[in-house]
Amino acid sequence: MKLNSGSNYDQINFDDTSVAFAHLSNQKLRKKHAIFWLMNQNWMVNIGTFLLKLAFKLKLPIKYLVKNTLFEQFCGGESIEECQNTINNLAQFGVGTILDYSVEGEDNEEDFDATVNELVRTIETAASQPEKIPFAVFKITGIGSFDILSKYQIDKNSLSKEEEIAFKRIKDRVRFLASMAASRNVRLFFDAEESWIQNTIDELCYEMMKLHNVGERVIIYNTFQFYLKASHGSLVDATETARLGGYKVGAKLVRGAYMEKERKRAEDMGYDDPIQPDKPTTDDDFNRSMIYAIDNLDIFAICLGTHNEDSCKLCIETMQLRGIMPTDERVYFAQLLGMSDNISYGVASAGFNSAKYVPYGPVEAVMPYLLRRSEENTSVSGQSSREFLLVKNEVKRRKAR
Numbered sequence: 001m002k003l004n005s006g007s008n009y010d011q012i013n014f015d016d017t018s019v020a021f022a023h024l025s026n027q028k029l030r031k032k033h034a035i036f037w038l039m040n041q042n043w044m045v046n047i048g049t050f051l052l053k054l055a056f057k058l059k060l061p062i063k064y065l066v067k068n069t070l071f072e073q074f075c076g077g078e079s080i081e082e083c084q085n086t087i088n089n090l091a092q093f094g095v096g097t098i099l100d101y102s103v104e105g106e107d108n109e110e111d112f113d114a115t116v117n118e119l120v121r122t123i124e125t126a127a128s129q130p131e132k133i134p135f136a137v138f139k140i141t142g143i144g145s146f147d148i149l150s151k152y153q154i155d156k157n158s159l160s161k162e163e164e165i166a167f168k169r170i171k172d173r174v175r176f177l178a179s180m181a182a183s184r185n186v187r188l189f190f191d192a193e194e195s196w197i198q199n200t201i202d203e204l205c206y207e208m209m210k211l212h213n214v215g216e217r218v219i220i221y222n223t224f225q226f227y228l229k230a231s232h233g234s235l236v237d238a239t240e241t242a243r244l245g246g247y248k249v250g251a252k253l254v255r256g257a258y259m260e261k262e263r264k265r266a267e268d269m270g271y272d273d274p275i276q277p278d279k280p281t282t283d284d285d286f287n288r289s290m291i292y293a294i295d296n297l298d299i300f301a302i303c304l305g306t307h308n309e310d311s312c313k314l315c316i317e318t319m320q321l322r323g324i325m326p327t328d329e330r331v332y333f334a335q336l337l338g339m340s341d342n343i344s345y346g347v348a349s350a351g352f353n354s355a356k357y358v359p360y361g362p363v364e365a366v367m368p369y370l371l372r373r374s375e376e377n378t379s380v381s382g383q384s385s386r387e388f389l390l391v392k393n394e395v396k397r398r399k400a401r
Contacts, residue, residue, distance in 0.1 A: 003290070011350040012316060014309045017394035019349050020342035023093050026398060032338075034394055035073050036388040052371065063363050070370045074338040075102070076358035080125055083360050086337070087132050087151050094348035096355035098136040098189070098334060099125060103365040107145060109169070117143045117175050120180060127184035134332065134355055135221075136181060136301070139188040143177075144170030149197040171204065178208040182219045187250065189303070192223035194258050195274050196265070206238070213248040221250030227259050227288040228274050235289050243300055252334075253290055253369035254305040255282055287314055294318050294331070303332040303355075307340040312347065326351040342390055 005128045013019070021029055045237045052066070067078075076083035080099060087097045099122040106115065109322045119138050126133040140149065148170070159167060181188040190205040192198060205222045205298050212219040222238070235251060259275055266273045276282040290311065304315055312333060319331060332353040335344045348354035359369055 004216060007049070012346050012352075014025045014312075014342045014346050014367030015390075015399060016346065017390055020345050020390060021394045023089060023345065025297065029391065029395060030396070031069075032073065032168055033391045035069060035389075036391055040385055040388045052367070066308075066367075066370070067363050071363055071366065072337070074359065074370060075084065075361045075366055076337060076359065078362050080121055080360065083358055086280045086358055087129065090356055090358075093345055094351075095344050095352065096190075096248065096332075096353070097358045098135045098137055098355050099133055100137050100359045101142070101358050101361055102359035102369045103142075103361040104233060106142070109166075112169075112173070114145045116177065119143075123177070123181050123184060123186050125187070126186045131183070132151065134353070135187045135189055135334075137191060137357070138177065139191045139193060140170065140204065141197070142346055145174045145383065146197060149200045153341065163198070174204050176214060178220060182212040185217070185219075186226040187219055187221060187301075189221045189250075189252050190223060192252075192254065192256070194265075195228060195262055206241070209242070209249065210245055210247050211329055212306075213242075213250060214246070218248045218250045221252050221301070221303065223252040223254060223305075225254055225258075227256035227276055227282050228262075229276055230274065232285045232292075235292065239292075239296055239299065247301045248302050251293055252303045252305050253293070255284060255286055283308070283311070287311055290315055291318055294322060294324065297324070297330050298327075301330040303325075303334050305334045305357075307335055307343065312343055314401050316347070326355065329353065339387060 021032075024032065052062070076086040076099070078095075080152060081098070090097050101115065101118050101122060102335045106112070111336070115138075119136070119142075123136045126136045145166060148159070148166050151158060151163065152167055168389075178188060190201060190208075193201060202222060205220060208220045209222070224235050226232070238249050238251070262275055263273055266275075276285065286306070286308075290302070290304060291314075293300045294315070304312065305313065315331070317332075319326070319328075326332065331349045332355055333343065334355045334357060337358045344354050344356055359366060
């Protein structure tokens with residue numbers, strides 16, 4: 001089935017490096033080539049990760065080196081203002097920005113309040129540039145204690161008076177951010193986290209969906225991680241509950257980021273492994289949930305947070321079969337800055353809704369994120385090789401011109 005004239009389904013080619021890297025100068029392309037060559041060497045990543053952790057622990061003056069290599073590749077800047085060039089450059093090619101304040105490790109009320117203040121700035125920035133910044137995002141553990149979230153999930157009645165007060169502060173912060181996003185018409189992602197706090201996150205998120213995802217608007221999005229066996233069922237349950245409740249569901253679909261930690265905890269504590277038995281099963285659940293959401297777009301809006309080309313192709317094929325236009329605001333594709341440019345720029349060039357997660361924050365504070373990017377690129381089968389091969393092909397193509 002073909003859509004009416006003007007649709008661009010046939011233009012998408014995830015192997016077309018001239019589209020994937022049109023935004024990079026020759027110099028930036030060569031730097032990207034060098035970084036991914038290094039990341040494609042597992043032994044170098046292992047040694048480099050150890051040395052970087054040691055250097056920061058010893059307070060050695062390596063910030064300039066990191067900022068001009070890994071940080072530049074995967075982050076937009078140390079502040080929102082520094083991210084503006086990245087925001088503008090992405091927008092030139094039809095790719096939106098999702099500002100992601102990626103500071104980690106804080107766990108006290110003062111830091112939680114400081115994070116809320118920074119998240120307010122990301123929402124306000126998104127509201128001031130709606131064509132360039134389609135979403136805002138936050139982690140609940142950035143604005144509240146992990147331990148309290150976990151204890152609440154196990155037994156909400158077990159909280160001490162002090163913990164009840166702290167949990168109320170978390171709820172107040174969530175309500176404040178959600179209300180602010182809704183008042184400014186900014187879509188807001190609740191990021192997924194570990195399964196032993198995810199039910200608490202879901203509870204807080206669905207409360208906000210009921211309040212703000214009414215009428216034609218979808219403001220609040222929950223995140224579903226499909227490396228978990230229960231996620232497809234959770235998505236279906238959320239849909240049925242929303243239909244009964246008269247509100248809409250915002251869903252960001254991802255494969256997930258906590259698999260090793262989840263398996264170790266299940267083994268240590270003696271409960272059933274919540275993780276899918278293998279990657280094909282994860283892929284199958286991701287894909288069937290994606291199709292389920294597209295088939296229920298009357299109450300759904302989705303964002304595919306994936307670097308998997310096959311899932312993106314399946315989504316595009318499903319949209320075409322269902323007669324859904326590429327520009328339909330209820331379907332977005334999103335990838336991390338510095339990765340899978342062939343998907344992000346490929347779908348954008350064909351008129352689909354595309355966005356990049358753009359992490360930012362002080363270099364030292366963002367290091368845990370950067371080190372995860374390096375390690376994940378080597379641990380995901382073929383990921384760094386695929387990235388490197390695409391960049392390598394574009395270098396060759398430009399030399400041959």
